Amino acid sequence: MTTPQTDTAPTQGHAANKVLSVDAMGGDQGPATVVAGLSAFLSDEREARVILHGPKAELEPMLAKHRISDRVTIHDASDVVKMTDKPSHVLRNGKKTSMWSAIEAVRERQAAVAVSCGNTGGLMAMSMLRLRKAEGVNRPAIACLWPSRNPSGFNVMLDAGADIRADQDDLLTYALMGASYARNGLDIAQPRVGLLNVGTEEHKGRAELKVAHELIGNAAIIGDFEYVGFIEGGDLPSDKVDVIVTDGFTGNVALKTGEGTATLISELLRGALLKNPLSMFGALLARGSLGRLRKRIDPRRVNGGVFLGLNQTVIKSHGSADATGVAAALHLAYRLAQSGFSDKVAARVASAASLAQDAGTESETDGLNTNTGK
Amino acid sequence: MTTPQTDTAPTQGHAANKVLSVDAMGGDQGPATVVAGLSAFLSDEREARVILHGPKAELEPMLAKHRISDRVTIHDASDVVKMTDKPSHVLRNGKKTSMWSAIEAVRERQAAVAVSCGNTGGLMAMSMLRLRKAEGVNRPAIACLWPSRNPSGFNVMLDAGADIRADQDDLLTYALMGASYARNGLDIAQPRVGLLNVGTEEHKGRAELKVAHELIGNAAIIGDFEYVGFIEGGDLPSDKVDVIVTDGFTGNVALKTGEGTATLISELLRGALLKNPLSMFGALLARGSLGRLRKRIDPRRVNGGVFLGLNQTVIKSHGSADATGVAAALHLAYRLAQSGFSDKVAARVASAASLAQDAGTESETDGLNTNTGK
Incomplete structure (x- = not known):
């Protein structure tokens, strides 16, 4: 271990x-x-x-x-x-x-x-x-970085689209891998992990999310992370959480929605500032600050989906x-x-998996049952 | 009819x-x-x-x-x-x-x-x-307005979170109801409807999305809309589509992700402009244009989730x-x-449902089978 x-x-x-x-x-x-x-x-x-x-x-x-x-x-x-x-x-x-x-x-x-x-x-x-x-690991995931209010400037979200399905065991694995990535990629000693849902109350969401909520909470000590529970779409850029866990369908839609929204606002901002001579002059005076902002939310700076x-x-x-x-x-x-990230994340997941096996294989059996199609 | x-x-x-x-x-x-x-x-x-x-x-x-x-x-x-x-x-x-x-x-x-x-x-x-x-109608939906590049300034997205599940028949109903709402709420004679997925290729996505893709395409004439096929998260604010159809889990996450991203960028913009006296003066000169932009993306202007x-x-x-x-x-x-929207949308869905029944009940039987849990 x-x-x-x-x-x-x-x-x-x-x-x-x-x-x-x-x-x-x-x-x-x-x-x-x-x-x-x-x-x-x-x-x-x-x-x-x-x-x-x-x-x-x-x-x-x-x-x-x-x-x-x-x-x-x-x-x-x-x-x-x-x-x-x-x-x-x-x-x-x-x-x-x-x-x-x-x-x-x-x-x-x-x-x-x-x-x-x-x-x-x-x-x-x-x-x-x-x-x-x-x-x-049953399903590998793609982890992406999301501009956020955190000191590092980023949150980690996975799966961003490696697999359109994820059952409760996959979501647990994503939590472990995501926490290890945040530690090694963003230098966060004890990452805060959240599970993406449509509300933060315990009774909300799909059946597999309720089970994953339990599993991830129980794995926080082995995984050396803090579990903050369910989070919502609005929390993706927040400073409440460092690692956001979700299935690859939802993650992919969220990622592209965030990028699309940012692009729309940038276009509208540029259009607004070029509208008349006064605002163009204003933009010229503010260009240092606007340039720093552009750099902060530049999608090129968050380039790199990591296969975990x-x-x-x-x-x-x-x-x-x-x-x-x-x-x-x-x-x-x-x-x-x-x-030396590759070896560390593999060791972390393997140790969690073997511990989970020792604790009984109930949840893994569930996982296999829910893998059928939908 | x-x-x-x-x-x-x-x-x-x-x-x-x-x-x-x-x-x-x-x-x-x-x-x-x-x-x-x-x-x-x-x-x-x-x-x-x-x-x-x-x-x-x-x-x-x-x-x-x-x-x-x-x-x-x-x-x-x-x-x-x-x-x-x-x-x-x-x-x-x-x-x-x-x-x-x-x-x-x-x-x-x-x-x-x-x-x-x-x-x-x-x-x-x-x-x-x-x-x-x-x-x-099996599952009612909540339709929301999304700021977009379209002439009306908005797209319609549903379901924004009435139900976390939606099978192929529900997605078809959402397409019919969403098109009718776009016609009556946004004055678009023949709305373009898209189905949210992780890619635009026909082989992508969950099983029920592939069936819904067929069903919605076939219903375009009855529903008096144009079906543009699969769209991605980045297309939510686009001018390719007027109505975006998705399940309530994905729709809720997308909506909150879009709002969260817009809020983050607004905060960062405000922070950037208040950073130094020069940029503050610049922002003052550009305030008319910035004010119009703020109004354009103001979430209060898109206030109102419609239960359909x-x-x-x-x-x-x-x-x-x-x-x-x-x-x-x-x-x-x-x-x-x-x-007179309430009566119109009900008539539209009822006529499509009865036509679908005449055409055989295969897809509806599928719908019932996939309703079990997950």
Whole structure:
């Protein structure tokens, strides 16, 4: 069993903990954008090294141009996973792709964390096939960062859309994995975990949420987190909670709703300020403050969905990410790589799962029964 | 059967179509706020009349102060439904409450639409008991307005939280009711209806969504709407769609997430502009434009969740609504009252339900099977 201490203790400086595996291809902006983001990241992190996956002949001149050839090893891969490829197609025909190669490098422990801007479904399918689910995990999840009123500026929400279903046991696993991610990714010693529902009263919500409410409450000590109970959609950006647990359907809708609302307001704000000369002049005077605000809620700064529940960690960067977005995803990956996160989260979930098994398998049996379809 | 024409044709001017039934009690701000909102509404709508429910001795001086005594009839009711009362308690002990009295007035056709700021669960339970579900409706829904890029400034989303479950048949009913509401409440002759999902591809989403996708597509002609297919969370404020159909769990989370995001950004914007004297001066110059923006996204302007699927229409105003918010809910109620909306939506759903029955009851049997629990 992993004790709470080992989860926050610094790990020994394995060489691989300084190495990231990066898929150069598959993003909407092409490999030049990935390399530009890589260059920005490497100039901030002097000890970091990268394995870059894609067509060598195309990538070599880009690295030379940014003068980062000495810190980047290219793994030549001729094929690319397209945004429109279905997961099943990717699994059958993907062995020569840069995405496959990027995952192989973490599988073989040459690098600690893999990063790709490619197709989410394909990346998750390939990651599950090659890296396998960690012990005690039934459904892996995607964790995203949500701008919040907390000191770190962010909350963690999972599942953001890896699987449209989650039963009570999955939700418990998400709580454990999310708490470990908040500890290692956001540096919060004892994260506060909340379960997303339509009200905060105990009698509200779906049947599996009421059971998960009990399970997560009981796991707070093993998981070294504080359970704050049910929370509502309005609490997603709040400072009441650090980790928000929900199923991938609800999480995906909430994430896209939040992004859509933020985009609408930004557009309306820009439109309002450009409406007349007086407000344009006003905006000019306030531009320093408005710029800082824009940076605070910039979706590129929260770029990086982390796949949790596999034996290694994979980060999905937005397909449309620009160099700033790619660099943000790489910084997040490096932070997790250095903390030895993959091993810690696996140990945490495995220990909780084995304890739950010792305590009797009632809830797990329920879980299997509710897995049928709906 | 109701033809599409009758759904948009003006109804004959029954006296009751000019009368609203308003619960003066149960809001967080007390009856003085409701009466202030009522006064603002009545000065805009010269032909409107109101039946106001609550303790006569308390309300009479308020009406006199606003000089609206001649246009408001008080129905004396001594009890109040509290925000903390559970629906079961309200049903057992609520007969002398102002909320009960407000619903009775529409049940007896003295008024066309009822409005209350009280407890949502209690209001829905009482409305279902007294007004009964309309023919063809299994689960009533709450429709809310969402600020959008559309010319009207709003989209309709339902269910915003009346019921945490919805099967394929419920989702079809929501599409029919939502389209009728958009036609009568937002004046959109042929509303575009979308079904909320985690992606727009046909293979995505839960099983019941794939069936609902078929059902709603087939009902577009009867319902006199255009079906645009699956939409995502980011499309909620878009101009691709007028009516968004989803289950009450997802809808409630999305609604509160959108509100929470908008509130966070407003706070951050205010904070940014007050940060230094230069930006404060800038904000002063831009205040006209910023004020218009604030008004455009003001949640008080979209105040009013409409209960659909009952034999009469009930509007839930925010419990914390101020006079502006109450007036907004009353304006919406009056618009629906004048259009004869309650009868139109009931006729529309009943005709679709009977057509679906003629076409065979396969999907309805599926609906019953999926009603078990989860």
